[in-house]
Amino acid sequence: MARRANAIQSIGQSVGGSPLLVLDAGNALLGYALSQESGGALTREAMDLMGYDAMAVGGGDLALGVAHLRALADEASFAVLAANLVSRETGLPIFSPYVVIQRGGVRVGILGLTEDTALDQAPDAESYDVLSYDDTVAAYIEDVASQSDLIVLLSHVGLQDDKLLAERHDAIDVIVGGRNARRMVAPEIVNGAVIVQIGARGEDLGKIEIALDEDSRPVANRWQVISLGPEFSDDPAVASLVLRYRIAAQSPTATAAESDAE
Amino acid sequence: MLAYFRTFLAIWTVILAAGMFRGCGPLPTPTASPTATPAASADPTTAAFPEGAPVLTIAHTNDVRGEVDPCG
Numbered sequence: 001m002a003r004r005a006n007a008i009q010s011i012g013q014s015v016g017g018s019p020l021l022v023l024d025a026g027n028a029l030l031g032y033a034l035s036q037e038s039g040g041a042l043t044r045e046a047m048d049l050m051g052y053d054a055m056a057v058g059g060g061d062l063a064l065g066v067a068h069l070r071a072l073a074d075e076a077s078f079a080v081l082a083a084n085l086v087s088r089e090t091g092l093p094i095f096s097p098y099v100v101i102q103r104g105g106v107r108v109g110i111l112g113l114t115e116d117t118a119l120d121q122a123p124d125a126e127s128y129d130v131l132s133y134d135d136t137v138a139a140y141i142e143d144v145a146s147q148s149d150l151i152v153l154l155s156h157v158g159l160q161d162d163k164l165l166a167e168r169h170d171a172i173d174v175i176v177g178g179r180n181a182r183r184m185v186a187p188e189i190v191n192g193a194v195i196v197q198i199g200a201r202g203e204d205l206g207k208i209e210i211a212l213d214e215d216s217r218p219v220a221n222r223w224q225v226i227s228l229g230p231e232f233s234d235d236p237a238v239a240s241l242v243l244r245y246r247i248a249a250q251s252p253t254a255t256a257a258e259s260d261a262e
Numbered sequence: 263m264l265a266y267f268r269t270f271l272a273i274w275t276v277i278l279a280a281g282m283f284r285g286c287g288p289l290p291t292p293t294a295s296p297t298a299t300p301a302a303s304a305d306p307t308t309a310a311f312p313e314g315a316p317v318l319t320i321a322h323t324n325d326v327r328g329e330v331d332p333c334g
Contacts, residue, residue, distance in 0.1 A: 001330050008321050015319045025324035035328025043328045060327060106318055150318070178324030186307050198322060202329035208320045211311040220309045242330055 001043075001242065002234035005050045007205050007226055009235060012051070019104030022051050025178030025197070026058025026114065026156030029072065034245055039064060040072050042245045048077045049237050054099055054110050057082035058156040058178060059118040066094055066122050081112020081154055084136040085119075088129050097140055100147045106216045109148030111140055113155045115179055133157050137169050145171045149216035152176060159188070159197060166193035173218050174208065187223045194221050203228060 012020055028047065029040035040061070047055070055078060061069050066085070073080035073095060083097030098111040113133055119125035137153070144151055150173045155162050158179040166172055172193045181200035187208075188195040198206035204225050211220040311317065 004323070011319065011321050015317070018316065019318050021318070021320045023320060023322045024326065025322065027325045027327055028323070029328055031327030032330050034330045040328070042330070043326075058325070060325075104316070104318070106316070108318070152320070156324070174320070176320065176322045176324070181325045196322065197324055200325035200327065202323065202326040204323075206320075206322045208322070209311075210318045210320070211309075211315040212318060213312075213315065216316070219315065220311050221307075222309050222311075223307045 001046055001202060002236075002238040003228045003230075003232035004202055004205055005046070005235035005238040006232050007228055008050050011205075011207060017104070019106050019108075021053050021101065021103065021108060021110075021152075023110070023152070023154055023176050024052060024055035025154055025176050026056040027060035027178060028055050028058070029061045029069070030063050031060055034242070034249060037249055038245055039068065041075075042241065044072050044076050045241055046238050049235075049241065052078040053101055054079040054081055054112070054154060056112040056154040056156045056178070057085060057095055057114040057118065059115055059121055062118055062122040065124045066119075066128050067124055070094060079110070079112075081110065082114040082118075083112055083140055084131040084133060085114050086129050086131060088127055094128065097136075098144050100144070106212065107147060107149045109144035109151045110154050111137065111144050111151065113137070113153065113157050115157050118156070133161055133165060134168060137165055137172075141169055141171050150174070150210070150212075150218060153193075155179075159195070162195050163188065163190045166190035166195060174210070176206075176208075183225070185225065187221070194218075194223070196223055198225065 008022055029043040030036050035043045079099040080095050082095040085094050086092055100107055100109045116130050118130050119128055151171050153172050153175045155175055156178045162175045162177045167190055175193055175195040177197040182197045183199035184197050196206055198204050204227050207224040209222045210218045213219050
């Protein structure tokens with residue numbers, strides 16, 4: 001985690017004043033022991049420090065409940081997106097369906113999708129539904145396109161469905177995907193959309209560079225897999241955060257916030 | 263008995279060696295200033311970018327599952 005923070009910081013320094021987005025395609029918050037014990041608070045705080053702009057909801061993020069993730073999302077400085085996860089009572093999305101981020105004069109619309117089995121682990125699943133990927137994208141894509149120069153689908157539906165969505169929806173420019181935990185060595189290009197996925201467990205970081213024309217439309221792209229091996233030093237801020245949570249975990253009566261105050 | 267002990271010792275040697283290889287060990291002491299390291303990585307896919315074209319960069323992850331460090 002602290003290596004990833006350092007790598008993201010390095011990319012930020014290398015792009016200079018050019019626009020940079022940091023995205024996660026889901027299953028980000030829970031799993032490893034310390035993150036799980038913190039209820040995802042550790043990961044949420046770390047992602048804030050790393051400058052993440054948005055994440056898609058993955059089924060693993062719902063393991064402590066939809067309401068729990070909703071509360072974490074309210075505390076996050078990044079957008080938590082799932083256009084197709086709706087309340088069974090109202091039919092309305094629980095999380096933001098999309099976000100438009102303007103950076104360096106480029107308006108990037110980011111539409112989030114979660115997988116059809118996302119509620120399998122959620123203890124409060126009976127109050128929610130996951131809608132069809134295709135219908136959901138169809139419902140939102142024109143709205144997103146009208147506000148954006150470029151559209152990114154931030155997707156935890158898996159590579160096969162990502163390809164189908166790219167075929168059916170011409171407006172999608174980039175799909176940052178997940179679920180298969182597939183470490184791709186090159187992007188897949190489907191109907192002009194660039195589809196990427198970068199393994200699992202934080203072992204790698206993906207980097208897409210997209211050259212834009214005068215209308216901020218993509219004209220070329222490059223992709224790079226950055227392996228987060230021990231050659232990356234730890235980012236001190238994230239390392240300190242982890243240490244604080246470790247101390248709190250070893251002292252059951254102390255919270256991470258109390259450890260910070262000491 | 264000695265054989266059991268040797269086997270036990272060998273197993274623990276392998277486990278400890280694997281842990282050291284993965285960078286597991288005492289927590290690092292955070293330092294006061296960031297120590298950014300140039301990115302060591304696979305070669306990027308090549309594409310000719312139009313000269314002077316603005317570039318949008320997206321750093322991305324997926325299925326991190328709350329990873330904290332190589333030792334969990």
